[in-house]
Amino acid sequence: MEDLAHKLQQIKKGNKEILIRLILERKNEYYKLAYVYLENTEDALDALEDMIVILYESIKNLKNPEAFYSWSKKILVNCCKQILRKRNKIIPMENTPEKTYLENYDQKEQKADLEKCLALLSPEQQETIKLKYFLDMDYKTIAQVLDIPVGTVKSRISIGLKRLKDLMGGEYYEEYRGTIIPLR
Amino acid sequence: MKNIEEQLSRLGKELDKLEAPPQLELRLRKALKEKEKPKPKLGLIAAILMALIFFSYNLDVIAYYGKTILGYEDVIEGPINKLIEDNQGQKIEKSYIFKNGLVLKLDGIMLDENRLIAFYTLDNGNNNLEDYYLSSLEMKGILRYYGESGQGKYNDSFTRIKWVHDFEPPKFFERNLTFNFTLNGPDNYLEKGSITFKLDRSKAMATKVRQKINQSIKINDATVKFHWITASPTQTIIKGTIGTPPEYLNNLLKNQYFRYNIQFDLLADGEKINHQCGGLRTSLR
Numbered sequence: 001m002e003d004l005a006h007k008l009q010q011i012k013k014g015n016k017e018i019l020i021r022l023i024l025e026r027k028n029e030y031y032k033l034a035y036v037y038l039e040n041t042e043d044a045l046d047a048l049e050d051m052i053v054i055l056y057e058s059i060k061n062l063k064n065p066e067a068f069y070s071w072s073k074k075i076l077v078n079c080c081k082q083i084l085r086k087r088n089k090i091i092p093m094e095n096t097p098e099k100t101y102l103e104n105y106d107q108k109e110q111k112a113d114l115e116k117c118l119a120l121l122s123p124e125q126q127e128t129i130k131l132k133y134f135l136d137m138d139y140k141t142i143a144q145v146l147d148i149p150v151g152t153v154k155s156r157i158s159i160g161l162k163r164l165k166d167l168m169g170g171e172y173y174e175e176y177r178g179t180i181i182p183l184r
Numbered sequence: 185m186k187n188i189e190e191q192l193s194r195l196g197k198e199l200d201k202l203e204a205p206p207q208l209e210l211r212l213r214k215a216l217k218e219k220e221k222p223k224p225k226l227g228l229i230a231a232i233l234m235a236l237i238f239f240s241y242n243l244d245v246i247a248y249y250g251k252t253i254l255g256y257e258d259v260i261e262g263p264i265n266k267l268i269e270d271n272q273g274q275k276i277e278k279s280y281i282f283k284n285g286l287v288l289k290l291d292g293i294m295l296d297e298n299r300l301i302a303f304y305t306l307d308n309g310n311n312n313l314e315d316y317y318l319s320s321l322e323m324k325g326i327l328r329y330y331g332e333s334g335q336g337k338y339n340d341s342f343t344r345i346k347w348v349h350d351f352e353p354p355k356f357f358e359r360n361l362t363f364n365f366t367l368n369g370p371d372n373y374l375e376k377g378s379i380t381f382k383l384d385r386s387k388a389m390a391t392k393v394r395q396k397i398n399q400s401i402k403i404n405d406a407t408v409k410f411h412w413i414t415a416s417p418t419q420t421i422i423k424g425t426i427g428t429p430p431e432y433l434n435n436l437l438k439n440q441y442f443r444y445n446i447q448f449d450l451l452a453d454g455e456k457i458n459h460q461c462g463g464l465r466t467s468l469r
Contacts, residue, residue, distance in 0.1 A: 016216045024209055031204035041205055048208065049215035056219055114191050133189065134196035165188050 005065040012059055019056055023048075026069070029135075033073055033145075036130045037080035043087070050079040070144035077127075077145055117167040125160030128153055274384045280377040282367050285309060286316065290363055290379050297394075297414060298421060300329065300351040302363065307344045314342050316373075320366040323351050325358035325383075359383055397422070406431060420450070 004022075011019045023030060030051075034044035054075050062071055118126060131137045131145065143150040273294040280288045291303040300323060306313065321331035334349030354361060362380045367373070397410040410424040 016213075016219070020209070020212050020216065023212060027204040027208055028202070031208065032199055032202055035202060036199070045205070045208060045211050049211050052212050053215050053219060056216055114188075114195060129192065130196075133192035134199050136196065161188055168188060 004068060008059065008062065008065050008068060011056070016056065019052065019059075022068075023052060023055075023072070030073070030076060032135060033076055033131075034080055036134050037077065037127070038083060043080075043083050047076060047079040047083055050082070051076040054079070067144075070141060073145045074147055113168060114164075117164050120167060121160050121163055125156050125163070128156040129160045129164075132157055276379070276381050278379045278381060280365075280379050282375050282377060284369070284373065284375075286313075286367060288318070288365065288367070288377060288379070290381070293381075293383075295353065295383070295385070297353060299332070299353050302347075302349045302351060304347050304349070304363075305344060306347070310343055312342050313338070313345055316367060316369045318347075318365045319368055320364065320376075321349060321351075322364045323354060324362045324364055325354055325360060327355060327358070329354055354383065397424075405435075422450070 007018050007022060011022075030048060031044060034047045035041075038044050038047060051072065055072055062068065118129065121129070127146070128142055131142045132139075137145070139150050139153050142153045146153070273292050275292045276290045277292070278290050282288070285308070287305075287307045289305045289307065291305060293303070294301040302323075306316065306318065308316065321334075323329040329352040332350045332352060334347055336345045336347035338345050359382065360380060361383050362378050364376070364378045367375045367377065394412070394414045396412045398412075400407050400409040402408075406426055407428050408424065408426050409428075410422060412423055414421045
């Protein structure tokens with residue numbers, strides 16, 4: 001950790017190379033996080049670019065070196081959300097790119113159902129569930145990355161899972177114009 | 185519930201195959217390339233607008249040269265030669281002949297801290313010159329120095345014009361300069377030309393006076409401070425500021441947003457010197 005503190009000190013003095021290496025050391029973690037939100041390579045790379053610029057410009061505000069990774073991921077998530085907001089302004093939702101990373105899943109129908117149902121949850125529930133189950137993050141890390149209390153993370157996940165279960169129950173939904181609308 | 189969680193985790197497993205693309209490193213590098221070193225936190229600072237003023241004055245000397253040079257008959261044999269003999273300028277006497285027969289002759293230059301002055305003649309033999317003009321004037325050394333302003337005068341038969349043109353002063357490291365110009369004429373006539381010469385600084389006019397004034401006077405609510413004066417044989421420049429930070433702050437607090445303006449005269453040995461130009465700008469302090 002002292003090593004990290006030293007590196008951060010160097011970055012604060014303007015050493016870009018160390019910052020790039022720090023990110024590249026965990027590049028897959030960062031990339032997957034961006035991908036979970038954006039679901040395509042190009043946007044994920046854009047988000048990472050935005051992130052590294054913000055990191056470089058605001059690293060002077062980071063007081064605790066241990067928090068570097070959660071802090072940088074929090075910034076990445078915000079960059080992703082920024083891109084999503086722009087995308088929503090431009091492209092209608094039904095044209096969003098295919099979810100390629102799910103393509104090889106063997107139980108295709110079940111997968112499709114799960115995906116569709118997941119999409120019906122609130123964005124907050126979706127993101128906490130994705131962070132927990134797709135990226136294997138623990139509650140504490142999710143709370144840090146999303147900048148919300150741990151209790152909120154837990155409740156979002158449990159409510160989200162419950163709603164997913166209801167939706168997946170089979171008897172409670174039907175297909176309507178290609179979208180699943182839960183019956184009231 | 186367990187089943188849902190398992191399904192979700194299985195979906196997530198697909199992500200494990202995902203790897204950051206190789207271009208990531210390049211993209212990160214590119215994104216940071218333009219960024220400058222993060223600036224240290226400045227803390228709370230009051231933004232105060234300061235007005236910087238500068239005024240320049242024609243000394244009589246340039247008025248004298250200007251008059252005599254522009255009255256062409258007197259130029260070569262008269263004062264400019266004397267000026268050059270007195271080491272007050274550098275004789276160049278190089279010509280460029282355009283394809284249509286027009287000749288541009290760079291007679292000489294003068295140089296001081298404030299500007300470079302070029303004296304040149306455009307000559308069309310016995311033909312009328314009024315349809316022609318020069319544009320894109322610059323002095324090119326290691327850097328480029330653009331023409332700022334100038335004035336020219338025709339001879340009586342309008343076959344020749346004599347110009348005095350100001351350029352930004354070349355930096356101290358410049359040795360060889362190229363005078364670039366474009367001749368524009370009737371029927372979309374366009375021709376570029378250049379004259380190269382060696383800058384002889386021993387002949388360039390030196391600054392005569394450069395000293396601090398550092399005196400303030402209070403006029404109404406504003407303090408006017410004169411910082412320094414630079415007087416070269418061709419030009420005198422006085423720089424200073426209007427208003428002090430507390431005065432600006434006071435104005436801001438009173439919700440008064442205005443710009444100062446000032447007029448003053450420069451007297452040399454009791455005589456008023458003609459005001460040539462002046463400027464006022466504000467800056468953040």
